[in-house]
Amino acid sequence: MSSTLPNKTLALVDCDSFYCSCERLFCLKARKKPVVVLSNNDGCVVSRSREAKELGIVMGVPYFKIKDLCQEKGVMVFSSNYPLYADLSSRVMRTLYHFAPEVEVYSIDEAFMDLSSLPFASAEDFAIEVRQTLYKEVGIPISMGIAATKVLTKVATKLAKKNKRGVFVIDEHTDKEKLLTHFPVEDLWGIGHQSALKLKILGIRNAWQLLNANEALIQKTLTVVGKRIQQELKGVNCIELDLEKEHKQQIISSKSFERSIWVRNDLQEALANHALRASAKLRQEEQVCFGLQVFIHTNRFKESPQYYNSATEYFLSGTNSPQDIIQKSMQALERIYKDGFEYKKCGIMLFDVRPHCQLQLSLFDQDHSERAKKEKIAQTLDQINQKFGPHSISFFACGTKTPWDKNGSKKSPSFTTNWKELPKVY
DNA sequence: TCTGGGGTCCTAGGACCC
């Protein structure tokens, strides 16, 4: 935490309805219609075009609840196509680096930029240029907020989404009192449902009231997290730009099942697939892990008996071997599995993740030839799957049928990342 | 019938040590 650098100028670039915008890029028909994109299992709405928002479709609503509305209003519905979004995201981010050297890629559709040292005359003109360039070169519309701190750029970006230019600047000429008095405290970045409730008890309902509240009281109520938000509202930088994202600290693979699982063997196979997938992510990042956690649970939306449990296993030395990770995950599952429940979801989390080069062998480590053999197997597995497509080769534990698995049925082709699915031009 | 998945950061409290 630091407040040593006053007068910073930061920007937040936020892609508008990102997943929907990606779909529209390759589907002309979708440009003229309301669009929604669904979550992994076609479960919930995770992205909505402006027209879809206007129809009253809210973020996170289960698809089955709005299916009729979509048909009635001609809403185009897509399953999520993550490779497409990831590719377009990296194009957006690459373009941003042309405008400023200091860019923090915050999420798939957002980036912070440090504009402090840039020689532009008008922040607003700069933002408009970035916006036009992105639209021309990548085809993705964005909104941009410019202010002194991250929290204020988040506020500015929300306001930018509401005006026509898609740009909003908060600077020394801004009437902050007027602006923040109309900004509900629960809309602030970092203030979720629980924190908003606590603040309401204190009579704090808008951002201006939070800015002016007693600092000690805010820290006591919302810990240092709340204190930082308060300082940032005042224009004091407390949340630094993270320019070089450290390596990942954990890797998760989990998914709900299409149909409930009653049988132990099905759960084992589903989990083994997650273990395999997580280990592949680990190798892709050139990392190893020292532990894993397995979790299973029933459907919380049903009235049937509920069960949730998790179990942790550790490795004596770091590993990214699919065999090691599958084996330990099966051991963990054995410790928590109970018969007679209707399971809906399982998953695995790899933790204590470190770069492969930092690998230190344990005194009790399996001998080197064993380790080398496992590395060879993993390498071969990755090569084959890269060449012939995912799941070309797997482990016996992962099974061959995957009746519990569900794939989006409304998925668009991987236009930009798979040669076989390039868009056709007539 | 159908309700996402993948992350980070912070804190309280227990274990352990001196």
Next chain:
DNA sequence: TCTGGGGTCCTAGGACCC
């Protein structure tokens, strides 16, 4: 038998984000 206080490290769980 009486029975301290301070420090560190680790972990589970909460809260939040996109």
